[in-house]
Amino acid sequence: MWPETPVRVRAVKDLIPPKPPISELTAEKVEQNFHYEVSNVVASVLDQYEELFGTRGEESEYCTKEQMKVQLMAALNVSGRYFTFKEQMKDSVVRLVRDRMQRTEPITDHQELQVFLTELYVYLVDEMHKALNKISVNDCEDSPFMFQLNSSQLMHFAREAQINGDYQKAAHYYQEPDDVWDPGDDL
Numbered sequence: 001m002w003p004e005t006p007v008r009v010r011a012v013k014d015l016i017p018p019k020p021p022i023s024e025l026t027a028e029k030v031e032q033n034f035h036y037e038v039s040n041v042v043a044s045v046l047d048q049y050e051e052l053f054g055t056r057g058e059e060s061e062y063c064t065k066e067q068m069k070v071q072l073m074a075a076l077n078v079s080g081r082y083f084t085f086k087e088q089m090k091d092s093v094v095r096l097v098r099d100r101m102q103r104t105e106p107i108t109d110h111q112e113l114q115v116f117l118t119e120l121y122v123y124l125v126d127e128m129h130k131a132l133n134k135i136s137v138n139d140c141e142d143s144p145f146m147f148q149l150n151s152s153q154l155m156h157f158a159r160e161a162q163i164n165g166d167y168q169k170a171a172h173y174y175q176e177p178d179d180v181w182d183p184g185d186d187l
Contacts, residue, residue: 030099031127034092038131041085048075096127 158173
């Protein structure tokens with residue numbers, strides 16, 4: 001009849017290729033990843049802004065800055081970009097929070113939860129500001145935008161810098177002869 005074929009007995013684990021080793025993300029790499037994601041989102045929002053209002057993005061008699069902001073948010077929501085940004089940021093935010101907060105037990109006390117959420121919010125906003133500050137000033141030099149500041153705003157910035165102990169920046173704001181601040185200026 002039929003010749004008997006040899007039966008090969010293989011374990012399932014032999015058929016599945018081994019997983020690559022999990023790389024441990026250091027706190028620095030987690031922060032860099034978050035900063036990278038923030039800069040990507042900023043670039044995408046800027047593209048949408050320029051698409052809506054052009055490269056100058058100036059206020060007109062038909063459209064105020066507040067109306068422009070509302071139009072931008074509506075365009076981001078309608079196009080689905082806002083949801084995409086949120087999903088794009090989610091993984092890096094989760095990793096950043098897990099690395100920073102390192103909580104393993106659930107929070108049962110409402111007051112403790114509020115304190116935790118406040119600390120989390122402050123930390124995430126600080127990291128976002130760090131990421132925004134890392135965006136190259138060279139990018140701003142290519143931009144046609146000039147920020148128009150009035151004297152009361154300059155005085156406010158000067159007092160704030162003085163309170164924070166940044167006397168060089170405070171002196172710069174106090175001595176600013178024009179009401180125009182160029183983002184490429186070194187302070």
